[in-house]
Amino acid sequence: LVGSGTEQNARQILEAYGLRFEDLGQAIRVSATQGIQLMQDKRADALFYTVGLGASAIQQLALTTPITLVAVDLAKVQALAKKYPFYVGCNNAGGTYKGAEVTTPTVAVKALLIASEKLSADTVYKFMKAVFGNQEAFKKIHPNLERFFSLRKAAKGLPIPLHPGAERFYKEVGVLK
Structure with a gap:
């Protein structure tokens, strides 16, 4: 879209390879659902989709359409992360999707929680403690949290400053000094 x-x-990923949309031939911008439908109907050859690993939409696509995951060179990811610090390299484990049995290096986008400067430090601190205070319970929400989330990593490479309430929480749990 x-x-x-x-x-x-x-x-940004194309940029890391020295490419632009125009270099791909015909590029159309549609919703993820429309992109998957176009792939299933064989009216599109490829799609970009920023979504968590194991996403049901891609799993459903793979059940009806042979798919190939395109590897992203981890050296390119490192260069990309210098300009855009919210990118990290990771691996899409083989077997995550039907027909994609080989582990594929890819690029991930760090998710951010953003709070208004107008929120009090106490409110943000209480929110952080409620959401992230029990890591065992938090990581049970989704399998990717268990695989990839770490409080220590969450406070690194941020493209914007931490809210004072979040900073207080991270200091309390020993992530920041």
Whole structure:
């Protein structure tokens, strides 16, 4: 979709390879659902989709359409992360999707929680403690949290400053000094 996060991610990843959308031939901007439908109907050859590993939409696509995951060179990811610190390299484990049995290096986008400066430090601190205070319970929400989330990593490479309430929480749990 025009202006979507996926479009920006695709543009930035292509940039790491010295490419632009125009270099791909015909590029159309549609919703993820429409993109998957176009792939199933064999009216599209590829799609960019920023989504968590194991996403049901891709799993469903793989059940009806042979798919190939395109590897992202981890050296390119490192260069990309210098300019855009919210990117990290990771591996899409083989077997995550039907037909994609080989582990594939890819790029991940760090998710951010953003709070208004107008929120009190106490409110943000209480929120952080409620959400992240029990890591065992928090990581049970989704399998990718168990695999990838770490409080220590969450406070690194941020493109914006921490809210004072979040900073207090991270200091309390020993992530920041």
